[in-house]
Amino acid sequence: MTAGAPTAGLAIETRGLTKRFGRQTAVDGISLAVPRGSVFGFLGPNGSGKTTTIRMLLGLARATGGRIRVLGQDMPHSWQDVLPRVGALVEGPAFYPFLSGTANLQRLDAADGRAPSSTRSARAGEALERVGLTHAAGKKVRAYSLGMKQRLGIAGALMLPRELLVLDEPTNGLDPQGTREVRSLVRSLAAGGTTVFVSSHLLAEVEQICTHAAVMSAGRLVAQGSLDELRAAGRRQVRIQTPDGDAARRVLLDLGLAPEPGPGNGAPVTAPLDYHLAPERIVAALVAADVRVRGFSVEATSLEERFVALTGEGFDVAH
Numbered sequence: 230m231t232a233g234a235p236t237a238g239l240a241i242e243t244r245g246l247t248k249r250f251g252r253q254t255a256v257d258g259i260s261l262a263v264p265r266g267s268v269f270g271f272l273g274p275n276g277s278g279k280t281t282t283i284r285m286l287l288g289l290a291r292a293t294g295g296r297i298r299v300l301g302q303d304m305p306h307s308w309q310d311v312l313p314r315v316g317a318l319v320e321g322p323a324f325y326p327f328l329s330g331t332a333n334l335q336r337l338d339a340a341d342g343r344a345p346s347s348t349r350s351a352r353a354g355e356a357l358e359r360v361g362l363t364h365a366a367g368k369k370v371r372a373y374s375l376g377m378k379q380r381l382g383i384a385g386a387l388m389l390p391r392e393l394l395v396l397d398e399p400t401n402g403l404d405p406q407g408t409r410e411v412r413s414l415v416r417s418l419a420a421g422g423t424t425v426f427v428s429s430h431l432l433a434e435v436e437q438i439c440t441h442a443a444v445m446s447a448g449r450l451v452a453q454g455s456l457d458e459l460r461a462a463g464r465r466q467v468r469i470q471t472p473d474g475d476a477a478r479r480v481l482l483d484l485g486l487a488p489e490p491g492p493g494n495g496a497p498v499t500a501p502l503d504y505h506l507a508p509e510r511i512v513a514a515l516v517a518a519d520v521r522v523r524g525f526s527v528e529a530t531s532l533e534e535r536f537v538a539l540t541g542e543g544f545d546v547a548h
C-alpha cells in the first residue's frame with residue numbers, strides 16, 4: 230500500500246482530524262476507522278465533539294487539520310462524487326408542515342439536481358415504505374409524531390440508493406415508541422447492506438443496534454473497535470469472600486496484583502485482574518497460604534463501567 234492510500238474496506242477513515250473554534254479544540258486529532266457494512270456507534274456525552282465531527286465528514290464544516298476519506302475518496306475535495314452516495318440526517322430534518330409526507334419527499338428530491346424526475350414519485354413511495362410510513366404518506370406532516378418526522382427524514386436520505394447513512398442522534402427527543410421505530414429501522418437498513426454511522430450519547434442504544442463503536446470524550450477519541458473488542462479490552466476483577474482478608478490481600482500482592490485496600494477481615498477482597506494471570510493460580514496460592522476461601526469469582530467489568538472510566542464523567546446510560 231502506498232503511503233496515505235485509503236484503507237480498503239473502510240467507509241469512513243480520518244487521520245488526525247481536528248477542529249478548533251478560537252482557542253477551543255472541539256475535535257482533537259481523531260483517527261476514525263469505520264468498516265464498510267458496520268453499524269458504527271459514535272458515542273460520547275453531549276458536547277464531546279460528535280456533531281462537529283459529523284459536519285466535517287459531510288463537508289458542512291471545514292477541518293482545522295487532518296484528513297478525511299469517505300467511501301475511499303478525500304473529503305471535502307471529492308464531495309461531488311462522494312455526497313450522492315451518502316444519505317445524512319443531521320440536526321433534525323426541516324419539513325413543510327402543511328404538505329404531506331410524499332409531497333415533502335418530492336420537493337426535497339426535486340432540489341437534488343441528480344435525481345431523475347421521472348422516477349420521483351415511485352422512489353418517494355419506496356422510501357416511505359422502507360421507513361414504514363406508507364399509511365401516512367398522504368397525511369400532512371404537522372400531524373406526524375416526532376418519531377414519524379424522524380423516519381420521514383431518513384426516508385429523505387433514502388430517496389436515492391446510498392452506500393453510507395450518517396445519522397446524528399436520530400432518537401433524540403423521541404418517545405419510547407418513536408425510539409423503538411427508529412432503532413429497528415436502523416437495524417433493517419444495516420441488514421440490507423448499508424453502512425450506518427450513528428451518533429448517540431446513550432450507551433444502551435449503541436449496544437442494541439451497533440456492531441462497532443468509537444467513544445469520544447472532550448474532543449478526543451478514547452476507544453474504538455467492534456463491541457466485542459471493546460468489551461474484551463475492559464478489565465476483569467477478582468473477588469474473594471473470606472474471613473482472612475488481610476492474608477488474602479498479601480497473597481494477591483505476592484502475585485503482582487493490586488488489591489483494593491480493604492477494611493481488614495470480613496469484607497470481600499477485590500483486585501483488578503489482567504489477562505496474564507490464570508484465576509486457578511490465585512486459588513492455589515490462597516489455599517497454599519491457608520486463606521479460608523468461601524467464595525471466588527472473576528467478574529468482567531461491563532461496557533458501561535468501561536465507558537464511564539474512559540470518558541471520566543458520569544455517562545448518560547439511560548435507555
Ligand SMILES: Nc1ncnc2c1ncn2[C@@H]1O[C@H](COP(=O)(O)OP(=O)(O)OP(=O)(O)O)[C@@H](O)[C@H]1O
Nearest residue numbers: 250255273274275276277278279280281282398430
Ligand atoms: N460553531 C461553533 N462555534 C463555537 N464552538 C462550537 C461550535 N460548534 C460546536 N462548538 C463547541 O464544540 C464542542 C463540541 O460540540 P459538538 O456539538 O460537536 O458536541 P456533540 O458531542 O455533538 O454534543 P451534542 O450532542 O450536545 O451536540 C462544544 O463545546 C461546543 O460548544
